[in-house]
Amino acid sequence: MSNLIPVTIVTGFLGSGKTTLLGNLVKTKQDRRLALLINEFGEVSIDGALIRADSSGQAHIQIHDFPHGLIAYGDDRQFVPTLLALAERRSQIDHLLIETSGLALPTAVMALLQSPELAAHFILDATLAIVDTPLLLADAFAGQLTPAQAAVSDLFARQLEYADVVVLNKIDGLAEEDLLVAEARIRAGAPKVRFLELAYQASLDSRLALGLRLHQPTLLAQTHRYTPLPSVPGDTARVLANQHLLDGHAHSGLASHSHGLATHKHFHEQDPGWLSFVLRSQDPQQPEVLKSALFETAKADPILRIKGFIRTGQSEQAVLVQGVRTRMVISPYAAQPVRHGSEIVFIGYHLNRKQVAARLSALTATRWL
Numbered sequence: 541m542s543n544l545i546p547v548t549i550v551t552g553f554l555g556s557g558k559t560t561l562l563g564n565l566v567k568t569k570q571d572r573r574l575a576l577l578i579n580e581f582g583e584v585s586i587d588g589a590l591i592r593a594d595s596s597g598q599a600h601i602q603i604h605d606f607p608h609g610l611i612a613y614g615d616d617r618q619f620v621p622t623l624l625a626l627a628e629r630r631s632q633i634d635h636l637l638i639e640t641s642g643l644a645l646p647t648a649v650m651a652l653l654q655s656p657e658l659a660a661h662f663i664l665d666a667t668l669a670i671v672d673t674p675l676l677l678a679d680a681f682a683g684q685l686t687p688a689q690a691a692v693s694d695l696f697a698r699q700l701e702y703a704d705v706v707v708l709n710k711i712d713g714l715a716e717e718d719l720l721v722a723e724a725r726i727r728a729g730a731p732k733v734r735f736l737e738l739a740y741q742a743s744l745d746s747r748l749a750l751g752l753r754l755h756q757p758t759l760l761a762q763t764h765r766y767t768p769l770p771s772v773p774g775d776t777a778r779v780l781a782n783q784h785l786l787d788g789h790a791h792s793g794l795a796s797h798s799h800g801l802a803t804h805k806h807f808h809e810q811d812p813g814w815l816s817f818v819l820r821s822q823d824p825q826q827p828e829v830l831k832s833a834l835f836e837t838a839k840a841d842p843i844l845r846i847k848g849f850i851r852t853g854q855s856e857q858a859v860l861v862q863g864v865r866t867r868m869v870i871s872p873y874a875a876q877p878v879r880h881g882s883e884i885v886f887i888g889y890h891l892n893r894k895q896v897a898a899r900l901s902a903l904t905a906t907r908w909l
């Protein structure tokens with residue numbers, strides 16, 4: 541058993557800080573040799589590029605990108621072959637981290653790890669959920685909600701439901717009492733969470749996050765039951781093709797539990813309201829103009845996440861754009877030369893691509909397509 545590669549699944553809502561935490565983790569010297577799988581919702585991989593830059597020069601870190609968020613569906617064609625290829629290099633890997641997309645639940649990955657071909661090589665160590673603490677405190681996930689907010693809140697609750705460890709992130713400006721309120725909210729919403737950790741300066745303490753061994757094999761077979769949910773959303777919900785993977789598997793062996801089919805499905809699959817698209821521009825951008833244009837666009841349209849690299853025309857270096865709701869950060873990004881103009885990924889709920897492109901074009905007086 542000791543030869544199995546431990547796997548940590550890192551979940552967390554869009555923009556909660558998963559990539560930043562992993563980037564900081566690989567920046568610091570690690571005793572463990574890490575492999576990272578990065579799965580994003582958008583068609584362009586931004587996070588992989590960021591983490592690669594953070595880990596540059598560290599030969600013991602391997603990074604694999606999976607755009608399109610497909611790992612979460614459990615039917616990404618590259619996923620199992622990539623894991624098997626990693627297993628062949630077992631002697632060079634001490635721990636595997638899988639960052640799921642911000643719209644994903646960890647369950648499909650958890651199920652795949654239980655399949656005979658992967659269970660022979662991997663074992664789930666723990667599932668982490670990263671939380672944007674200021675958003676939690678701002679009641680973004682509770683109270684009177686619009687349909688878009690309800691969709692966000694539902695996904696947030698489900699990500700917590702599967703977490704062994706919740707990491708409160710973005711906490712540097714927060715007072716002790718805010719942290720206590722945040723903790724109480726998490727405990728109330730997710731009573732099964734085992735540990736709550738604080739990520740000061742967006743850093744994950746690997747001693748507290750890796751090697752937790754919360755899902756060791758158990759002799760309690762069949763402790764995990766599949767229960768058809770009475771409230772599967774939508775008329776088109778159906779049993780997964782690989783449903784057998786979900787039956788009879790045990791998580792930690794601590795307690796027998798059951799949950800419904802819907803929780804094993806990618807949120808996007810149930811709710812096609814989630815959309816992602818890329819807008820591109822060949823025109824040089826002025827960072828401050830673009831920043832305020834993106835702010836206005838995120839206020840007017842149901843956008844939850846913006847990220848990309850832009851070309852300014854003043855330098856050969858790219859500028860990194862990061863937006864979580866209406867919070868925009870635009871910063872020079874030396875590690876990335878810009879070759880093909882600007883490219884920004886937008887993720888939101890019932891977003892209209894044409895409308896966003898038109899608004900951004902008008903506000904920046906440049907062409908975005």
Ligand SMILES: Nc1nc2c(ncn2[C@@H]2O[C@H](COP(=O)(O)OP(=O)(O)OP(=O)(O)O)[C@@H](O)[C@H]2O)c(=O)[nH]1
Binds near residue numbers: 587
């Ligand atoms: N102030 C502050 N900002 C943070 C912290 N952690 C992350 N951020 C910022 O939050 C934004 C989103 O961070 P990411 O790490 O890309 O979030 P993510 O969860 O990987 O996002 P998705 O992959 O799109 O779901 C970026 O602008 C980060 O710089 C933190 O601890 N404090």
